[in-house]
Amino acid sequence: MQPEFHISHREEDDWTVVEIHGEIDIHTVPRIRDHVVHRLETGHRRLVVDLAGMTFMDSTGLWLLVGIRKRIRSRTGDLRLVITNPEVLRIFHVTGLHQVFPIHGSVESAMTE
Known part of the structure; x- marks a missing residue:
């Protein structure tokens, strides 16, 4: 059974x-991609992806975020991540993606820094 996703x-x-x-x-990556791409296609250029409620991420999730970043940058937009789970933060540090993405501890700090 697939865990609850929202x-x-x-x-x-x-x-x-x-x-x-x-x-x-x-x-879940196809649903996330469709959701985010729809936001971008309707003119949204400044995006905060709040991953505080995320319980697990595999490599397809990492590649999805890289792809979203490329799309947003091509539209002169801004992408910021909210990550509070130490295990997930570790993945970003091990892969070096912490140097690619602005990572914040809350939505509020992501929108103001």
Whole structure:
């Protein structure tokens, strides 16, 4: 049985905050990609991806974030991540992606720094 997964978004100031709860893996990546791409296609250029509710991420999730970053940069946008899980932070440090993505401890700090 697949663990519960939920994705939602809200507009806050001039940012779009995408919240992801559950696992990011080969099964959920297509839903996340569609959700985010739709936001970008409707003109949203400043995105905070809130991963505080994420319980697991595999390599397809990492590649998805890299792809989203490329799309946003091609539109002269801004992408910031919220990561609070030490295990997930470790993945970003081991892969060197902590140098690619601005990583924050809260949505508020992501939108203001």
